[in-house]
Amino acid sequence: MQLTNRSKAVNRDPMTFSESLYIPGLLKGMATTVGHIFKKKATVSYPEETRPFSPVFRGLHILNRDEEGREKCTACGLCALSCPAEAITMEAAERLPGEEHLYREEKYAAKYEINMLRCIFCGFCEEACPKDAIYLTQSIPPPNYDRETFIYKKDDLLLPAKTDAQERAAEGDPTPLQP
Numbered sequence: 001m002q003l004t005n006r007s008k009a010v011n012r013d014p015m016t017f018s019e020s021l022y023i024p025g026l027l028k029g030m031a032t033t034v035g036h037i038f039k040k041k042a043t044v045s046y047p048e049e050t051r052p053f054s055p056v057f058r059g060l061h062i063l064n065r066d067e068e069g070r071e072k073c074t075a076c077g078l079c080a081l082s083c084p085a086e087a088i089t090m091e092a093a094e095r096l097p098g099e100e101h102l103y104r105e106e107k108y109a110a111k112y113e114i115n116m117l118r119c120i121f122c123g124f125c126e127e128a129c130p131k132d133a134i135y136l137t138q139s140i141p142p143p144n145y146d147r148e149t150f151i152y153k154k155d156d157l158l159l160p161a162k163t164d165a166q167e168r169a170a171e172g173d174p175t176p177l178q179p
């Protein structure tokens, strides 16, 4: 059965004298190679070079904080449930008295992991999140030979908390932080 119309019949005729010399075939191959030297390269030297991404590109995730620097995630698990690749795992914990400045909700993710080797960057986790806690950014996980490094832990995903100096600068106070 023929699946496409691109198949070619194999020529089984005996080689001619010039074909048996292989020189014309070699020259033809060299001409093709040399012709490509002067063409614009179709590839880039990743990771030193990268191509600009589309504005709608979805890359590495971040776990967001609120305007007071508290973790927004309430470990509801909706992102993990909606993940078609089953790439998200988490463990919930209850916020203790005195931790209100760390976690916005009464429950928070004590452990939150995304396996970037399973993730297909579909963005369903971002869509499912009722707390605006998870976002996909425009960066991609850096290459590595170690599979373990592609399991991003909560510390890798969580947006860094603002320092005192940054907070003061945001409030318009230019005084540098005292050591």
Ligand code: SF4
Residues within 6 Å of the ligand: 079, 082, 083, 084, 085, 086, 087, 088, 114, 118, 119, 120, 121, 122, 123, 124, 125, 126
């Ligand atoms: S982007 Fe898609 S595949 Fe990746 S963690 Fe989110 S829901 Fe799962």
Ligand code: SF4
Residues within 6 Å of the ligand: 072, 073, 074, 075, 076, 077, 078, 079, 080, 090, 109, 128, 129, 130, 131, 132, 133, 134
């Ligand atoms: S990131 Fe959002 S959806 Fe996922 S557990 Fe946290 S609050 Fe729920």
